[in-house]
Amino acid sequence: MVLVLIGVSLLVFTMMMLLPPGQRVAIYVTNDRVSPAMMDALIAKYGLNDPAPLQYFRWLRNLLHGEFGYSITASSPVLKGFARFLPVTLELVLYAAPLIILTGIFLGTLGAVRKDTAMDHVTRVLAIVGFSLPTFWLGLLLMMIFYGFLGIFPPGALSTDVRNIVFSDPTWHPYTHLVTIDAILNWRWQVFWDAFYRMILPTLNLVVINSALIMRLMRSSMLEALGQDYMMTARAKGADRKTLFRRHARRNAMLPVITISGITFAELMGSMVITETIFDRKGIGWWMAQAALQLDVAAIMFDVLFLGTIYVVVNLVVDLIYAYVDPRVRLS
């Protein structure tokens, strides 16, 4: 795992080295306008023409000291921008991820249990559609129908009034910086409702796109489980349908779903970039898209490193869960 992380840092560094030194200076300076003479001085100061290995270790040292440079899109040091954007993304993940998993497992199971009925066909079509729809198009369609036509579910993370409360009301205590949770802790239902209301469409967008993979896998692995000998044994011993499906088939069918949940996470991060851009929610994904457009190198590289690290950790956790859940691995 450490090896992979070192590899990730090498990869990010290599990507950065593809840029000319003049653009890499942007990581360290806060000012947009730099004269050519100053530019040379800055390049020399930060050693951006030194041999690559030397630059790599210097860069790595800076990272380990928490110095990630200055982000023009956040107009603040990278870490400060990150602290501001992370809660917005985290909150959406908090609502979307469980829904993605539950929808995928529920509809996948339903399709397998009622194989070849109308229900099965509906879930299969849903899965194929979720696979083929571009995230950005579904987002635009949802906005066109709900916001453009019906005039409900406006974009943005919070309305102006509520923004004022969250950012400048002295009686507001940001315990977690996740607005919906803080709203409950502060007992401010107006804030809760506003934040929650604006999260519905983005969540729907993420769920439709990202639950497709789980749905498909769940259906096929459930079908496989239903055909196993142990199912017949259980039936012969007189288990009712509920016990059969829940305790015997679904438990076994979940194993492959756990292994791919890492992939689902990575896809969710990708959809997040697009969903946040479309629904104008200023989180990590939105930041990443802005940074890419405005050549904000410091922010892009930090985000890639961050998401790479998180993904490595997620995969490790997935492996651990798998080992715990599968008795063949746990007991050996």
Place this chain on the structure above:
Amino acid sequence: MKTMHPRLRELAFTLRRFLKNPLSVIGLSLVVIFGLIALLAPVLEPPKYADPYKIPHTGFHIEPSPPSAAHPLGTMQQQYDMLYGLVWGTRSAFRIGVLVVAANLFIGIILGVLAGYFGGLVDEVIMRITDIFFAIPFLVMAMALVVAIGRGLKAVVVVLIILGWPSYTRVLRSDILVTRGKDFILAARASGASHLRIMFTHIVPNALYSVLILASLNIGTTILTAAALSFLGLGSETGTADWGQIISLCRSWIVGTPGNRFAYWYTVFIPGFVISLFVLGWNLMGDAVRDVFDPRMRRR
């Protein structure tokens, strides 16, 4: 009935199975239709400029106009003709999809064969590199790399080629590990066949199906990623016949006029619908090919 050569009989069986599934037929038809549109683009929509991938536009008026006789699918922002953009966009999608997936296959197969056949240190190094590529969410890494090598459609293609091969390498390697120990390989080695010969006449053809199925499924994903990058503004320039670019031109028109709230539905709906059909076609076909070729599934 005349007796057929076993190989022909097998092919006929495969074909019959393929055609029996309505979803496969839909997928195949979609891909064929899009293929024809791409091939016949110069006939369907004769280019107006030296560069056929530039969409002609009449004037610079910002508001899209609805379908009319002159513009059967309406125009986009700045009066770019929608039909022209979509037809040549199909050609562009095929070029990108086929080029990227072919390059991915080439790199992926060579590295997969090296890793699977030789094992040991070669295997270790190649597989650790694929681990690193898998350690970063795909779209995120693609965005960063496009920024690093400079924006544009060419950059998008290069990036997708650089990032796309590891999945083929993994699949091929694990397939080869299974084939490598089989008796017929040992027989070939005993009869003095060279490494290269064993690799490319015995091992690769046996492991190829799973890779090709993956490739067919990946054409859709490749186009989706390319479109997403163009949508974010990292791909082609404004006015290029490229699907992602076309959608990004339309994204400001989700709210209609006060009298007619769906006033611009065509400009938002049509391009995304076309992309979805294209991706759907390749996905259905990939599924069908898997069902037909996978020996565990085919005789059911």
